[in-house]
Amino acid sequence: MALANSLPMEMHFQEYLVVITVLLSAYFLINAFYQLYFSPLAKVPGPWYAAISELWYISKLLRGQSMFAIHDLHQRYGPYVRVSPNDVMVADAEAVKKIHSPFDVFPKSEVYKKAGLIQRSIAIMVDHDKVKKRRKAIGNGFSNSNMRSLEPVIRGKVDLCVEKMKQDLEAKGSVDILPWLGFLATDTIGEIAFGKDFGILASGMGHSFGQDLLLATGVMFVRGHIPGGTYLESIISRIPHPTIQWIFGSGNRVFTYTNQALGDLRHEITEDEGLGSKPSVFSTILQNQDNPTAKYKMTMEEVRDEALGFILAGTDTVTITATYLIWAILRHKEVRQKLEAEFTALGDNITDEALQQLPYLTFVIKEALRLYAGAQIGLPRAVPLGGRQLGPYFLPEKTGVMTPIYSIHRDPKIFEEPLLFNPGRWSCATKDMEAAILAFGGASRICVGQNLAKMILRLLAAVLLKECPYVDLAESCTDESMQFAPRLFVATKGGKCELQNTKNR
Numbered sequence: 001m002a003l004a005n006s007l008p009m010e011m012h013f014q015e016y017l018v019v020i021t022v023l024l025s026a027y028f029l030i031n032a033f034y035q036l037y038f039s040p041l042a043k044v045p046g047p048w049y050a051a052i053s054e055l056w057y058i059s060k061l062l063r064g065q066s067m068f069a070i071h072d073l074h075q076r077y078g079p080y081v082r083v084s085p086n087d088v089m090v091a092d093a094e095a096v097k098k099i100h101s102p103f104d105v106f107p108k109s110e111v112y113k114k115a116g117l118i119q120r121s122i123a124i125m126v127d128h129d130k131v132k133k134r135r136k137a138i139g140n141g142f143s144n145s146n147m148r149s150l151e152p153v154i155r156g157k158v159d160l161c162v163e164k165m166k167q168d169l170e171a172k173g174s175v176d177i178l179p180w181l182g183f184l185a186t187d188t189i190g191e192i193a194f195g196k197d198f199g200i201l202a203s204g205m206g207h208s209f210g211q212d213l214l215l216a217t218g219v220m221f222v223r224g225h226i227p228g229g230t231y232l233e234s235i236i237s238r239i240p241h242p243t244i245q246w247i248f249g250s251g252n253r254v255f256t257y258t259n260q261a262l263g264d265l266r267h268e269i270t271e272d273e274g275l276g277s278k279p280s281v282f283s284t285i286l287q288n289q290d291n292p293t294a295k296y297k298m299t300m301e302e303v304r305d306e307a308l309g310f311i312l313a314g315t316d317t318v319t320i321t322a323t324y325l326i327w328a329i330l331r332h333k334e335v336r337q338k339l340e341a342e343f344t345a346l347g348d349n350i351t352d353e354a355l356q357q358l359p360y361l362t363f364v365i366k367e368a369l370r371l372y373a374g375a376q377i378g379l380p381r382a383v384p385l386g387g388r389q390l391g392p393y394f395l396p397e398k399t400g401v402m403t404p405i406y407s408i409h410r411d412p413k414i415f416e417e418p419l420l421f422n423p424g425r426w427s428c429a430t431k432d433m434e435a436a437i438l439a440f441g442g443a444s445r446i447c448v449g450q451n452l453a454k455m456i457l458r459l460l461a462a463v464l465l466k467e468c469p470y471v472d473l474a475e476s477c478t479d480e481s482m483q484f485a486p487r488l489f490v491a492t493k494g495g496k497c498e499l500q501n502t503k504n505r
């Protein structure tokens with residue numbers, strides 16, 4: 001009897017499944033046919049599997065292979081490659097200039113917005129008018145003149161970092177600079193944004209904030225890149241398992257820490273009207289909060305999201321660029337000698353102002369940023385209203401266009417022998433070379449922290465070579481181990497960058 005009752009149900013269910021499968025297959029086939037032959041992007045070259053679904057690009061991105069995979073596609077298909085139904089990678093120098101033009105703004109793509117954790121930060125803002133206003137509000141904090149007033153803080157961090165690395169070199173004969181430069185970046189940005197560092201340079205150990213931020217960023221990234229990521233998150237985050245709760249609680253823990261630190265900083269700044277308080281990129285903003293006539297104001301939540309955005313955007317990028325900069329200097333003897341000559345001529349006058357005047361140091365940093373800047377993936381933008389002609393293709397509005405830094409910086413039409421680390425090439429730089437550099441992005445969305453990043457790089461190179469003249473690459477630090485690893489963000493293949501003390505060799 002029970003069997004007799006269940007049979008029609010089962011048949012009904014199977015029929016239901018068959019209908020759904022047929023419908024889905026039909027949808028898939030019709031969509032694939034449309035994408036390949038009738039979509040406005042159908043003429044843009046690229047592999048067929050990328051044109052019919054986002055899966056190929058997302059999987060490459062999440063597995064950290066996007067920059068290599070995209071580079072291969074550009075070699076095969078040319079400067080325009082369709083990498084998903086609605087996204088085109090553009091490595092054509094003229095079109096890249098248009099995409100990052102200050103006059104005809106291609107807004108950031110919504111991918112950033114979906115990410116979530118730092119909703120009020122400039123890094124994920126799409127609306128251009130809001131971006132302009134916010135950049136004015138925070139721009140002063142990173143201006144060259146404010147950077148000068150922050151220099152003692154930054155110099156103090158660089159000195160401490162070099163001192164710690166020197167201790168390892170002298171006690172153990174070698175040092176892995178990768179974690180130390182990570183501590184340097186995190187503590188420096190922590191201090192100038194929150195008014196206090198995380199104490200990790202001094203202790204030589206990570207801080208739970210770093211781990212929480214990493215987790216929260218992972219959640220944010222998956223949410224932004226996986227279709228339906230927000231719904232997936234709201235379901236998974238309800239599972240009452242301690243590890244899952246801990247992972248999804250990371251965002252709140254990060255907010256609690258940041259609110260506390262910024263609250264203290266605000267108190268200190270408003271109590272003594274900024275006199276003698278710790279220098280911070282937010283000093284003016286925090287002073288202005290209770291000033292009714294102030295032109296640019298920000299709420300505490302906005303300041304918090306910006307501060308977190310700085311940590312997220314600034315720490316890994318500075319760590320990786322600084323690591324490769326030091327590696328590249330020590331890897332190329334003639335580069336090191338020329339730099340040492342410039343530093344020797346400065347004597348003890350190692351100030352950032354003096355370092356900024358050194359031509360060869362400037363070329364070395366530019367070349368390190370060309371080949372090894374911490375961000376190498378495609379910068380996502382959307383085609384503005386009305387659509388735009390880019391090269392031979394007319395792309396409708398809202399088409400995603402990405403400018404792949406890795407490939408553009410290695411374009412042989414612009415950079416002779418593009419894979420060679422050759423700082424001298426910048427002594428006679430062409431306009432095209434200058435325009436092709438996207439290490440800090442471009443135009444209206446150029447990196448807010450580039451002055452800070454460059455200051456750290458300059459001071460680090462000068463102080464390290466002065467304090468540790470006996471340092472060289474360790475045997476473990478080979479060209480192979482220093483290749484880019486397939487990770488989400490740039491990383492070294494060997495997972496470290498070891499230097500050794502050559503004094504006793």
Ligand code: HEM
Nearest residue numbers: 123310313314317318321374439440441445447448449453
């Ligand atoms: C060598 C180190 C750095 C590199 C290579 C780098 C690279 C970049 C790039 C390529 C962009 C543009 C992203 C896009 O257009 O989609 C960007 C934006 C940004 N960066 Fe950096 N960055 C570095 C350091 C920093 C530091 C130290 C901070 C802050 C303390 C920072 C804060 C930001 C912010 C807030 C944005 C978003 C700006 C906007 O959307 O208008 N970056 N960075």
